[in-house]
Amino acid sequence: MGIECDGASYHSSSTARDRDRLRQQVLERLGWRIHRIWSTEWFRNKPEQIRLLVEKINKSQ
Numbered sequence: 001m002g003i004e005c006d007g008a009s010y011h012s013s014s015t016a017r018d019r020d021r022l023r024q025q026v027l028e029r030l031g032w033r034i035h036r037i038w039s040t041e042w043f044r045n046k047p048e049q050i051r052l053l054v055e056k057i058n059k060s061q
Contacts, residue, residue, distance in 0.1 A: 008040060
């Protein structure tokens with residue numbers, strides 16, 4: 001399982017979005033599951049983001 005934390009300022013660049021999309025596609029083809037956390041959601045509601053992450057980890061085992 002891969003976990004990514006993304007921020008809006010980083011993703012304002014189209015090349016960054018394309019690079020992330022390509023990386024995720026490659027990893028998923030290799031059997032990875034990717035869980036993405038947006039920084040705005042993390043700062044807005046950290047306990048909920050942790051709960052969702054733990055839930056995903058438990059489901060992946």
